[in-house]
Amino acid sequence: MLRERNLQNIIRSFPNLIDARLKWMRRGRLGETNVCLDETNLKGWGGKIDLAFVTEDTVYLVEVKLDVVDEGTFIQFARYEAALRDAYPSHEIRGFLVGTRCPNRKTLEKKLGGSARIILFGQDIPAPNAIMRCKNCQAGVDCHGKSCPICGKTLQ
Numbered sequence: 001m002l003r004e005r006n007l008q009n010i011i012r013s014f015p016n017l018i019d020a021r022l023k024w025m026r027r028g029r030l031g032e033t034n035v036c037l038d039e040t041n042l043k044g045w046g047g048k049i050d051l052a053f054v055t056e057d058t059v060y061l062v063e064v065k066l067d068v069v070d071e072g073t074f075i076q077f078a079r080y081e082a083a084l085r086d087a088y089p090s091h092e093i094r095g096f097l098v099g100t101r102c103p104n105r106k107t108l109e110k111k112l113g114g115s116a117r118i119i120l121f122g123q124d125i126p127a128p129n130a131i132m133r134c135k136n137c138q139a140g141v142d143c144h145g146k147s148c149p150i151c152g153k154t155l156q
Contacts, residue, residue, distance in 0.1 A: 002128065004066040007121065008050050010128055011062055011098060012038060014140025015053050016150055017125045018096045018117075019060060022053050024138070030087050045083035047076065052084060058092045059084050061116075065099035069118055073097050074108060077116055 015022035015036075028035020030042075037052040051062040061084055063077045074097065081093050095116025102108060102118050109118060121127050126142040134141050137151035147154050 002066065004050075004064055007066060007098065007128065008038075008062075008064045010131060010140070011051055011064060012036060014131065014133075015060070016139045017131070018062060018098065018119055019094070020150060022060060025053055028054070042080060042083040045079060047079065049080045049084075054088065054091070057090070058094060059088050060094050060096065062096045062098060065097070067100055069097045069099035069102040069108065069120070070104070071108065071111075073099070074111060074116075081115070 011018060013024065015024065025034060025036040027038050030037060030040055033054050033056055035054055037049060037054065039048055039050065040052070041048045049061065050064045053060040061077070061081060063073055063080065065073055077095055077097055081095060084093055096119055097116055098119045098121070100121050102120060105118055119125055130143050131140050132143040133139070134148040134151060134153065134155065136153040137148060139148060139150040141148050141155060145155055
């Protein structure tokens with residue numbers, strides 16, 4: 001049975017699926033850079049983020065839903081984004097709402113106003129059972145593809 005944590009683990013293992021510039025990062029703590037924040041509690045903000053990949057200048061905030069990305073996902077994302085702005089005041093925040101369905105995608109994207117992207121498994125990125133590791137660059141790729149979109153090498 002597929003669980004939300006499974007989807008988080010896929011993105012954690014293959015962050016290139018949400019942004020081609022990202023590579024696997026070690027787990028870290030809030031305030032550190034060049035780390036992945038995984039199920040990190042945001043004290044004082046009432047919750048914990050699913051994932052955030054923190055580089056020297058950007059925080060890639062990822063909110064994962066097993067099923068539907070909806071208005072509640074957006075509200076949750078906005079709260080976490082504010083917390084990360086406090087923790088990383090000089091960083092750009094890029095958001096990703098990841099799930100398997102989004103019935104009101106156009107409406108929600110309009111509401112997001114560019115503050116985050118909606119990414120759906122099986123539509124924008126490969127379905128969980130169709131992801132494999134590129135033997136050359138270790139990126140997550142669609143097993144049905146002919147070549148890796150990251151390194152360009154032929155997939156076998």
